Amino acid sequence: MSPAVAAAPKCLVAVIGVGLVGTEFVNQILTHLPSFVKIVALSSSKTWLNSSNADLTPANWRSALSTSGIKPDLNTLLSQLSEKAKQGHKVVVVDNTSSDAVAALYPQFLKEGLNVITPNKRAFSADQSLYREIVESSQLSGARFLNESTVGAGLPVISTLKDLVATGDKVKKVEGVFSGTMSYIFNNFSTSQAGGPSFSSVVTIAREKGYTEPHPADDLNGADVARKVTILSRCIPALASGLPRGYKDVNTTSLVPSQLAEITSGDEFIARLPEFDNHFASMRKTAHDKQKVIRYVGVVDVDKGEMKASVENYPFDHPFATALGGSDNIFMFHTERYGARPLIVQGAGAGAAVTAMGVLSDLLKLL
Numbered sequence: 356m357s358p359a360v361a362a363a364p365k366c367l368v369a370v371i372g373v374g375l376v377g378t379e380f381v382n383q384i385l386t387h388l389p390s391f392v393k394i395v396a397l398s399s400s401k402t403w404l405n406s407s408n409a410d411l412t413p414a415n416w417r418s419a420l421s422t423s424g425i426k427p428d429l430n431t432l433l434s435q436l437s438e439k440a441k442q443g444h445k446v447v448v449v450d451n452t453s454s455d456a457v458a459a460l461y462p463q464f465l466k467e468g469l470n471v472i473t474p475n476k477r478a479f480s481a482d483q484s485l486y487r488e489i490v491e492s493s494q495l496s497g498a499r500f501l502n503e504s505t506v507g508a509g510l511p512v513i514s515t516l517k518d519l520v521a522t523g524d525k526v527k528k529v530e531g532v533f534s535g536t537m538s539y540i541f542n543n544f545s546t547s548q549a550g551g552p553s554f555s556s557v558v559t560i561a562r563e564k565g566y567t568e569p570h571p572a573d574d575l576n577g578a579d580v581a582r583k584v585t586i587l588s589r590c591i592p593a594l595a596s597g598l599p600r601g602y603k604d605v606n607t608t609s610l611v612p613s614q615l616a617e618i619t620s621g622d623e624f625i626a627r628l629p630e631f632d633n634h635f636a637s638m639r640k641t642a643h644d645k646q647k648v649i650r651y652v653g654v655v656d657v658d659k660g661e662m663k664a665s666v667e668n669y670p671f672d673h674p675f676a677t678a679l680g681g682s683d684n685i686f687m688f689h690t691e692r693y694g695a696r697p698l699i700v701q702g703a704g705a706g707a708a709v710t711a712m713g714v715l716s717d718l719l720k721l722l
């Protein structure tokens with residue numbers, strides 16, 4: 356730990372959601388910043404631990420939470436945290452859920468002076484009113500919201516875009532592979548080789564690796580990419596005038612077979628997916644016959660005012676076909692200053708470790 360970090364005052368953190376990313380986040384704090392950050396509350400969807408006076412360690416926090424016997428109550432949490440903010444503490448709410456209900460509380464958290472950090476895309480990609488309320492509440496109280504991990508997980512995507520804008524560059528287009536799940540699926544399913552694994556098998560592995568949303572259909576229906584497209588578009592002033600529409604207005608291609616569209620359980624969805632393997636294999640063959648691979652891309656085209664999340668075919672030698680592996684994302688920023696050679700950010704775009712790192716680095720930026 357650097358001396359600057361060691362000398363800084365403690366900040367109080369409440370963690371809502373301890374799934375894949377939340378668990379990793381708590382462990383990273385307790386391992387790397389134990390004396391700098393104090394976790395004062397932990398909440399799963401079933402139990403809540405008020406840990407102000409507890410000595411949490413990577414080995415004991417989960418059992419302390421599961422045996423607390425207290426049901427989560429976000430309103431009580433809100434009032435307890437605002438008391439601490441009023442006493443002069445720097446308080447941060449970290450939302451590691453994908454819950455709309457938690458996202459809807461951000462304006463209240465911010466109004467009470469509680470900072471919000473999150474990888475949850477819901478609030479920033481939903482309709483304009485919630486987003487506007489978040490921005491206004493933050494301006495009113497001075498509390499901040501940081502959401503780097505909502506796009507490209509730990510990759511510096513939102514910060515890069517905001518830096519380009521803040522320094523006066525003119526962003527013309529942002530395009531790339533914005534989904535770790537879609538990247539993993541198509542990097543393995545559609546290559547320059549003929550044939551390959553079944554579609555359902557690669558989706559299953561992407562889920563096992565922790566890349567997918569809690570319900571994998573939220574990735575396959577394009578909504579996750581459409582949300583990221585919306586979040587990025589809201590950082591670009593030329594599009595933000597009048598504020599961009601919500602993610603449902605992004606032109607989006609869904610890969611979810613209509614027969615599976617109403618399934619609410621992720622497990623049932625995965626179990627039924629093999630019924631459609633032949634359909635996806637024929638998509639792959641059609642592309643391969645044209646010497647192309649399939650990739651799922653996002654585009655924010657400022658000049659054309661176009662936002663889309665779509666399936667495209669690319670030649671075998673295109674960077675989207677050759678340069679990506681694993682859950683890699685790639686973001687190409689076409690701007691006035693970068694001219695014909697876009698600024699590129701590339702690397703793992705999903706997975707608990709890199710996402711939690713993005714959340715933790717937001718916390719360090721805040722402090």
Ligand SMILES: NC(=O)C1=CN([C@@H]2O[C@H](COP(=O)(O)OP(=O)(O)OC[C@H]3O[C@@H](n4cnc5c(N)ncnc54)[C@H](OP(=O)(O)O)[C@@H]3O)[C@@H](O)[C@H]2O)C=CC1
Nearest residue numbers: 372374375376399400451452453454474475569705706710
């Ligand atoms: N995984 C990744 O690679 C990335 C994830 N993200 C985002 O990070 C967030 C978390 O993802 P991930 O960890 O993979 O998802 P998980 O489903 O593993 O974890 C989410 C957790 O939130 C909990 N939860 C839901 N509602 C509440 C609530 N009201 N109060 C407290 N806890 C609640 C769930 O508990 P329970 O299971 O009991 O319902 C679950 O444990 C999502 O918004 C996702 O989009 C962003 C970038 C990358």
Ligand SMILES: N[C@@H](CC=O)C(=O)O
Nearest residue numbers: 534535536566567568
């Ligand atoms: N499900 C998402 C997780 C990160 O945002 C993805 O696959 O990219």
Ligand code: NA
Nearest residue numbers: 503506508510
């Ligand atoms: Na990011």
